Amino acid sequence: MKPYLQLSGVNKAFGDFVALDDINLDVEKGEFVTFLGPSGSGKTTTLMIIAGFEDATHGAITIEGQSLAGLAPQERNIGIVFQNYALFPHKTAEENVFFPLQMRGVKKAEGLRKAAEMLELVGLEGFAHRYPKELSGGQQQRVALARALVFEPDLLLLDEPLGALDKNLREAMQIEIKRIQKRLGVTTIFVTHDQTEAMSMSDRIVVFSDGTIEQAAPPLDVYHKPTTRFVADFIGESNLLDATIRSADEGLADCPILGQVAYRTEGQPRLHDGQEVALLIRPEHLKLSRKPLEECRHASMTVETIVNYGDNALVIGRKDTAQIRVRVPGADVVTLEEGDECHVNWTDHAVFVLEH
């Protein structure tokens, strides 16, 4: 079966600068896909090419097998929520939502009824006659969402829509957007540079870097089984330690810092003995103790810095030339002091190996 949305070999160059280099991506119908990456990594450019505001230098984009080539933005039937919402300031919430229907020749009575339904869906009944400047940031966000969805678009694009909201509101909106997206079943591409947003909302995360796709996988896979060093580093906190494969068959590596280490083998690329690799251990998979814990592998380290977050703390320790970051529950850190010697413990399952 053909994928719903397909990007194949999409390239974009501005003069000599290559903004996008051979982007290939398949998206299933109803899927919620997040483009995640630092600014300038090409995620927004890709979005703008899908929307029709930029032309790709090479490559093709199809929806249900139909090419979008040569279609103007208004002919693509794609709903977009822009970074600053782009609500029309001279139109009320209702008129904003009615606008796409008006452009499609829907009669006013019917269009307004649909607009009202949509506003209700996003939780804004009673606000129909307010102008954008009379609405709060979160409410404007909802109007923008209603406007982008009211004409039943084939695709919904969200361009960092939550960036302007404060933390609490952002979390509420994450849940809200997800709820509405599920209910309508609209295929969605969400652009963000906020990894927690990406983690909590997506069916799949596409990690961008320097105009290429680093990895496209479900959130937990991206977190636990990153395919590149960039992804491991960009998403979540990580300890990345250099090592050499001792025995690929047994899953053993030599690490100058930790000694001999066993690693997880699932889904790894083919490794050979003597290969230089990087070991990924997430800080929350490490445990600190005064004495080595049983049934764990362990190493000793010196506590350098303790950063308290209340419910948990980040302990940064040193072993030889390397820093080791450990997440510990808030309660455990009380007995610890900077300069203490302690043991860091892990299980084999916590170690993931990456090609250099």
Add this chain to the structure above:
Amino acid sequence: MAVTVSNLAGRKNLWPWLLLAPLALYLALFFLVPLGQVAMMSVTEPRVGLDNYEKVLTGTLYRRVFINTFFTAALVTVCCLLVGYPLAYLMNHTTERRAMAILLLITMSFWTSFLVRTYAWMVLLGNNGPVIWLLATIGFADPPGILFTRFSSTLAMVHILAPYMIMNIYSVMKKIDPALIRSAESMGAYGTSLFRHVYLPLTAPGIANGSVLVFVICLGFYVTPVLLGSPTEQMAAGLIGHQIEQFLAFGLGSAMAIVLLIVTLIVLWIYSRRFGLDRLYG
């Protein structure tokens, strides 16, 4: 299939020209041509040659008028600064309400036509006017006539052009971060040294803007000097009008107009090299 760049690029390059064409044509026909005609007349009327320029640049009357114009413009600019700077400063250091009231007054003055304000000064300074009346009331038995003198026209021009100066300085002053002044004070600057080392340099762009604007407008000022000034001490614009209307001396009037234009453009050019012209009126 490939999404290639369409040949829209060609059309996009033509589009701004199409939008610009009507105005460009209009300005060519009704701005450049008449201006060119002035230049033309200056060297062809009544005979082909540079006689007119020779007369304008060497004749004592014309030279005196141009020098007078230049000095009057400079004097008006300095007076506007003396009026404008303290007021702008006060507007920034008084209550919001008062500042708004003064701003309203200045805007009102700005929007009232030159002619109305010139007339108002005639009323104020007239022989039966309030100023003479006030002088008489407080004991000056026979005050001298002040209308139709260099003093009266200068005073009116200062009043008419002061809003340009005030607005320019005020807007710059308003943007000064109060923390900057406080930090200067914390480092020991106060009184005149605070003014000289902090306030003055920060407001210099406003002063420059306002001064150039006032000076340039004053150079070409017609209405006020003609109506209020002394007939024996004309300014350039008045003399040009006089040549055309009274003597039908198109050649001489045009030559003077061109000299006036060149002086104006030189001032603006010097200014624009330092600050950029579009900032001036912005």
Add this chain to the structure above:
Amino acid sequence: MDRLMRWIGIGIVIFIAAPLVIVVPMSFSTAASLQFPPPGFSFGYYVQYFNDPTWLRPTFNSLFIGAMTTILTMALVVPATFALVRHKFWGKGVANLMMMMPMAVPHIVMAVGYYSYFGSLRLVHSHLGVVLAHTCLSVPITFLVLSANLKGFDRTLERAARSLGATPRQTFWYITLPILRPGLMISALFAFIQSFDETVVAIFISGRDAETLPRRMFDSIRQEADPVIAVISTLLFLAVFLGLIAPHVLRMVRRSLVRVPLPKPKKMAAQHREAA
């Protein structure tokens, strides 16, 4: 020091305010010529102004010429401003300079030029001639106001409109133009005032037939200082005053009008809890 500054401030304010205020009592005077204090109060000069065709005709001429100038200026400047603000093209700097030039040329220079040029085109003493000249002089200020507005326009709104199904033309008519309307109105007002107040060029080219109000006032002041001018000055002054405070008054009226109590965002609060 503070006290001294205070008095200097009061002095300057009086200097600026006095000429604006003085014409008002004079316009209600009974004296045959300018005299202070006015010997008596009457509406005599108002009656005279509104019954004298030699004053009314120039007034209507000025209004007509101002309106025509505004229309012509806007028709020329609006497209040009779009080109200059939104496009990059060869010769843009020159075009920009060209639009500002009429502001740099003293009006007396242009007056000499128009006097001779329109003489050869037989446009002297005609409404059309004055409109053509005034349009030229209105271009820079109109362009300045409009381009500032256009630069501040968020083009994402146009992208949004396109994504919602509007063609470029629909986007322009339904989105761009309505949002720019206040800026357009203000720049049109600037064009009108520029024409309505313009004196020097009008003195030279408007003649008897197209005589404008400033020209009539100028001649009158030069010859006899007719107190009717005080009436006109008062009326013009009043117009400026009303024009300036109108927006504030309108805002206050709108605020005091019955305001339907806005519904409380109940659902929002519920969702907040849900999120927390």
